[in-house]
Amino acid sequence: MDINKEIKETEQLFLELFPLYYHKFGAIFREDDGLPMRCTKNQKRAILLIAKGNDVTSSELGRCLDMRKGSLTSLLDSLEEMGLVRRRPDDHDRRRTLLYLTADGKDYFAKMMKRHENMFTEIISTLSPEDIKRIRHGLRDVVDGLKKI
Template identity: 45%
Template structure:
């Protein structure tokens, strides 16, 4: 490796390290802001994850299926479900194919909460983007798309 090549390699490494740090910092800030807003709604990040997972399903799901989708122990899903049910965000239904099993579905209140939280998250990100001019926002998005491809 020539002197120029080693300088280029160091610069590329510095840039990739800076990119990683900046992306981590931005995402951490977005998550921190979202968690603060989430706390105001009385919902935990784990409970939100449960609700989002259930929202993506094409219908009611068994608790075991949700635990597998969330990659957690079934007993930890049960406590999240109990709390969500207590708040009217989900409801348990008998499984028509197995009398011993229970299905879980989102309620209308659960769907409204997810929509409100999504809107709040978008507002938070829009506030961050608002620190930039319109041109800089467009350029940032263009560059991120190029890096993402």
């Protein structure tokens, strides 16, 4: 197969992957999570990205969430008002603003991830051990490949 066909097939697989992921697992971010604090799906995604990142800036978060600056500012303002996120200027570059989870934010994240783990396990456990292994290896290859870009 020539490289252009491989690239096109890769593109098509990504376009197939995203809707499947959101269809099967997106409910984790949409549904009522049973926590006293109600977060929107974008707030939950922001919390996830901030928790999983190191020294996440508001610009990086905006790119990851595909949000414009005004919408992102409103999102971060709401998370700060809820006491889940804190903004702090970077000690090394005052132009950068770093985002951190507060203690309440870390607690919310831990509860959100426990719920994610339970739902993910319930869904994935319907597959055979061999299917799970293939998916895990395939996803590892995808993640490793994307890190190289």
